Amino acid sequence: MASFEVIGGKPLKGEIVPQGAKNEALQILCAVLLTDEQVTISNIPDIRDVNKLIELLRDMGVKVGKLSNDTYRFQADDVHLDYLDTPEFVAQAGALRGSVMILGPMLARFGKCQLPKPGGDKIGRRPMDTHFLGLEKLGGKLTLEGNDFYRINTEGRLRGAYMLLDEASVTGTANIVMGAVLAEGTTTIYNAACEPYLQQLCKILVRMGAKINGIGSNLLTIEGVERLGGTEHRMLPDMIEIGSFIGLAAMTGSEITIKDCQIPELGLIPDTFRKLGIQLEFRGDDIFVPAQDHYEIATYLDGSILTISDHTWPGLTPDLLSVLLVVATQAKGTVLIHQKMFESRLFFVDKLIDMGAQIILCDPHRATVIGLDKRTQLHGITMTSPDIRAGVALLIAALSANGRSVIENVEQIDRGYQNIDKRLTALGAQIRRL
Incomplete structure (x- = not known):
């Protein structure tokens, strides 16, 4: 130590x-799971939590290329869904709070995801309810195994829905937005978080082909699309x-x-x-x-x-x-x-x-x-x-x-x-x- x-x-x-912004990085990096095309991200901070998330994505099958000290290229065209069943994944995801933000992209694109209770700072209660309630309203089916392992699945494509969030959770809003961009129909999120990092997530998704209105406000309207493409992004x-x-x-x-x-x-x-x-x-x-x-x-x-x-x-x-x-x-x-x-x-x-x-x-x-x-x-x-x-x-x-x-x-x-x-x-x- x-x-x-x-x-x-x-x-x-x-x-x-x-x-580069740590809290933005943890959201933006998970968004690469939403497409099979290349996504290039610059101004990525060289810090432990971000590096662990990049390592997790690589082990899940995402192709990761380091172009410079702060710039990476990602391509999630061959995600290994079976890796989520391994003890290695449980250990990796459980040690990192940011791993929670793979839920929305994985559910939207592959129809399933699972996750151990994520780690992070011991600063008090940090409930996951907003994440799961929002994804359930989009059609996800949640199963809780014990007190520390979550499985969420969907039959077919997620479906747009109206929701009023019980709290303006930044990571909760991010997960729901990433689920909604590939859902069928329109999703309306009221009491959405509107931090600059969440705005940055919405902007990269729009460049990838998503249709999001209300960016910067606490009322987001998302019209789902069938697929997203690649793009480039620089973090705040x-x-x-x-x-x-x-x-x-x-x-x-x-x-x-x-x-x-x-x-x-x-x-x-x-x-x-x-x-x-x-x-x-x-x-x-x-x-x-x-x-x-x-x-x-x-x-x-x-x-x-x-x-x-x-x-x-x-x-x-x-x-x-x-x-x-x-x-x-x-x-x-x-x-x-x-x-x-x-x-x-x-x-x-x-x-x-x-x-x-x-x-x-x-x-x-x-x-x-x-x-x-x-x-x-x-x-x-x-x-x-x-x-x-x-x-x-x-x-x-x-x-x-x-x-x-x-x-x-x-x-x-x-x-x-x-x-x-x-x-x-x-x-x-x-x-x-x-």
Whole structure:
């Protein structure tokens, strides 16, 4: 198990290019199963979860060709359906949360799929109901074996249907959309997720020949087609990594330029950091974060304490709340961080408290942060990364802290951040992989 040794308290400087979007990649890669023609995808991040999904597709029979460091060509013209019955498939799919998104494409094109309960971060309850209820409305027949293995089949082609989703699940919407594009008739999905990554999925499907209306809204209308063709696609930069770099610059008092950000796709992220007092400049499609000795949390107009909470798009993504919480520890002022979606995501704050942060964990969903205004630095400790987003938040804390920190279980960080130690070292950070 690898660790990072971090010597903190040093300002960084330079330019950094965000990786391709992890959450988009897990959807787009599964979409290649919908056609027997070639699909070329670029700006794919070189991270553990994405690489595992590519390996799973290859073992399922998808032809995979690496054209460059971030560009692959896929062709699913000879998918091995019998591989889904093997122990190797169960082990692979069970270790990867993103494997859930093969359900819709496999059911739409081949009429069947099976899947062990997928893995991923232990951040609270992450039910699969939206996926299966939506696919059942399209004609899928679900069988649950025990508590951890799903089989879903259909007799003939899937059929379009109207559905009102019980939650605007991004991966659930993605699975249903990928099932509906090859279904017979029209599918209407209300309360659909509309995150930029879901929009990207819809756009590549349209280029492949799908008929989808309402992209970018929570009401999608899909007219099924008989087959899809090949295409090319370039993924967005990762908005979570962009937000992480903004937070890193603020915490360490660094001057950093984040390149090629696709700023219109970032939603509330820049303004949320501005509410914490962080200065940002948009320079074309780059974000320049100047070095700041202090930043002050805004209050509401009546003077009451600011609350930052997550919400479905176009609200703030829950994946950045861990970073925002860490950034607030060195701000001037007080903020309530409200993590609505996952009840275990704030449990890493005990490490920050051990580093000297002033945080009150109100309950599993809420934490009050009293900023230190950089009058007192955090101090280095030994800690363990519990999940991807908490892991990078702890890395940011360690880089701002006085002295030496050790972060264990950095495989969690590697699942979502591409060569993060080397890229930050290029900015002047002192990080050593043990």
